Amino acid sequence: MKITNIEALERIAKEVRRGIIEEVYNAGSGHPGGSLSCADILTVLYFNQMNIDEKKTNDPNRDRLVLSKGHASPALYSVLARKGYFDKELLKTFRKIGSNLQGHPDMNKVPGVDMTTGSLGQGISTAVGMAIASKMNQAGCKVFCILGDGEIEEGQVWEACTTASKYELDNLCVIVDNNNLQIDGKIEEVGGMNNLTEKFISFGFNVLNINGHDISSIVDAITTAKQTKGKPTAIIAKTIKGKGVSFMENKAEWHGKAPKEEEYKLAMKELEA
Numbered sequence: 001m002k003i004t005n006i007e008a009l010e011r012i013a014k015e016v017r018r019g020i021i022e023e024v025y026n027a028g029s030g031h032p033g034g035s036l037s038c039a040d041i042l043t044v045l046y047f048n049q050m051n052i053d054e055k056k057t058n059d060p061n062r063d064r065l066v067l068s069k070g071h072a073s074p075a076l077y078s079v080l081a082r083k084g085y086f087d088k089e090l091l092k093t094f095r096k097i098g099s100n101l102q103g104h105p106d107m108n109k110v111p112g113v114d115m116t117t118g119s120l121g122q123g124i125s126t127a128v129g130m131a132i133a134s135k136m137n138q139a140g141c142k143v144f145c146i147l148g149d150g151e152i153e154e155g156q157v158w159e160a161c162t163t164a165s166k167y168e169l170d171n172l173c174v175i176v177d178n179n180n181l182q183i184d185g186k187i188e189e190v191g192g193m194n195n196l197t198e199k200f201i202s203f204g205f206n207v208l209n210i211n212g213h214d215i216s217s218i219v220d221a222i223t224t225a226k227q228t229k230g231k232p233t234a235i236i237a238k239t240i241k242g243k244g245v246s247f248m249e250n251k252a253e254w255h256g257k258a259p260k261e262e263e264y265k266l267a268m269k270e271l272e273a
Helices: 006-027 032-037 039-049 070-083 088-093 123-137 155-166 196-202 215-227 261-272
Strands: 064-067 143-148 172-178 206-211 233-238
Touching (some): 006 032, 006 039, 006 070, 006 261, 032 070, 039 070, 039 143, 039 215, 064 070, 064 123, 070 088, 123 155, 123 172, 172 196, 172 215, 196 206, 196 233, 206 215, 215 233
Parallel strands (some): 064 143, 143 172, 172 233, 206 233
């Protein structure tokens, strides 16, 4: 069921964030910062924009989502659980031995995961292949790919973008989670990756810049991307790493560590407010 009420989507996004904290805390490891920053984007995709049915996980005509920044799996799992792909109780098994919910998403183990990801830079190449296949098969499905702004330092990303432009993949929408932080610090200090708008335009993309935490803006941008013809779209979503948890926001150290008990309680209290 497509949810169009903005306040309802905002409530779901907050539930998704609580799920992220639950997962990482119970696992004692994981990547909360970049998961929290893309929670709103994933919420809009799965609850408002994508043509999907949790009861028909292998529908060949369904839209696809490739989480290229696969370490943000807690966000994807939390969204899938709330969408009804699997029981929310399973989130507590995140990263446990024998659990299907491993640190990087596995399409062979988790219902609703369209692509196994984790090796940074490779997801967009897969997304391009999916978009080409959809064109060839006339399936009509849309392909969405979420990239990290640190991830796009990988050269393979830009090779894939060249291919997407060459084949005029207007059924491909790339969303950059632009939180300006990666594991080693600020983007501009680590890899010097800036001027993202100009870069994607130079590779033949239609480019949209938005606030990646404003639900209405996300809805409008993805709607525009779906209506764009003749070229792929890149949405540069300005986000905050650790969004929703005050002591995690804009802190590179929360890229890949779990909260301790008191931190967990404080984070959950803030997200329940």
